[in-house]
Amino acid sequence: MTTPATNPAPYKKYLVIALVAVTLLVLLFVIHLVDREPRTDDAYVYADTIDVVPEVNGRIAELAVRDNQAVKQGDLLFQIDPRPYEDALARAKASLVALDKQIALTQRTVNAQQYNAQSASAAVERARAAAAQAADTLHRTAPLLSQGYVSAQDVDLARTAQRATQAELAAAELQARQAAAAVSGVDALVAQRAIVEAEIAIATLNLEFATVRAPFDGRVVSLKTSTGQFASALKPVFTLINTRQWYVVANFRETELRGIHVGTPATVYLLSDSGQRFRGTVDSISYGVLPNEGGIALPGGLPHIERTLNWVHVAQRFPVKIRVENPDPELFRIGTSAVAVLYPGRGSDAGRH
Missing domain, CATH: 1.10.287.620 (Helix Hairpins)
Incomplete structure (x- = not known):
């Protein structure tokens, strides 16, 4: 007696339906997670900088630093010939x-x-x-x-x-x-x-100004001079990065800014070492970016953020400045690519696990 073959079509149909249902559930979960915890990889590391400029004219008698050197507050940067x-x-x-x-x-x-x-x-x-x-x-x-x-x-x-x-x-x-x-x-x-x-x-x-010292802990960059060079007053000799505090500036869509405020907890990591996570809090949220349509010309100084799609209307992005807690001084460099995740509506312990 011959047993009739089992028809696999109903099972395939059920499998497809199950996969679609799981995909929808995962999609809904991701959307819900994104709404709860906005995330962006359009971010970079930032720190305050100053131009180190002498306040008197004179020849550099001693250059005590080299390019990219870390310095402490009060360290000698350079000495202008004090004899005059x-x-x-x-x-x-x-x-x-x-x-x-x-x-x-x-x-x-x-x-x-x-x-x-x-x-x-x-x-x-x-x-x-x-x-x-x-x-x-x-x-x-x-x-x-x-x-x-x-x-x-x-x-x-x-x-x-x-x-x-x-x-x-x-x-x-x-x-x-x-x-x-x-x-x-x-x-x-x-x-x-x-x-x-x-x-x-x-x-x-003026004699005190001839000795230039570091006003804060920092790192020397863009040093392109040496001992013997004549330094002019109010003209930069190099740039000093303020390494006492690091930030991550993350560009979030305007639709994600709801619920984000100063003090909102955040987690950031750098693409140079994605294995390390750093905690932080929102320091400030930008109140202006430079529009790139309609021929509007605004004064310089506003952030200009390119939109990735030109044929559809996409949400504008605004910079959110995140203060990083306990940054690794060997990893943090101005301009380093970063990823930021925010936790709006949560307490100060959010994102710290």
Whole structure:
């Protein structure tokens, strides 16, 4: 008796249906996961940088760093020849010493002039008293002439004495005014001393500026000079990366920004070593990017992010700046490609497992 062959068609149909159902479930799970934990590989490492510029002109006498070297805050970066500034400081200090001696000498002269003025003032008082006495004598003597108690000669002598004392008083007053005018003082020299002190302060500051030290822990980059090169004030010598804090700037679609705020936990890793994960938090979210349609021209400084599809309208992306906790100083370099995952709506412990 022959057994009829089993028809495999229904089983294949059920298998296809099951695969489709599993695929849909996986797709829904991925969409749900992406909505809960936005992720992007359009990210890069960033750190703050400064241009290291001298504040005085001079030839570089010592270059204490090399390109790509790590430095600590306070380390010597380079030394500009200090001799011109040392000479300027010594000259200003010598000017102050000479001016102090001149002030002391002038003060002694002023003291003598003041003594002369005081003496002249005393002479005026004596002359004024003598003139007053002579006038009183004349006033008492003149009426006695008509009564015969005094002679005409006595009256003439009294009148002459009165005129003489008046002349002496006028001379004494003139001498007193001249003595007072001669008291010049040292105000001008004292004002000049303030100018010299300001010159000393500037010379001291310039001498300090000749020594350039690291303002923070960092790494030297773009060093293209050497000892002996003339450095001009306010012109960069090299760039210093601030390695005290590293960031990852990740570009997220505008539809993913809902629920993301400052402090949102994040996990990042670098493509140079995808095996290491680094925790972080959102430091800030950009409030402007440069549009690339409609002919709108905005001032420079706004981020310009290319859209990958030109034939359909895609969501704009905005930079999200993530502060990285405990970054590996050997891995983090500005511009390194990175991947970032955010955990909106979670506590500060999210993404730390």
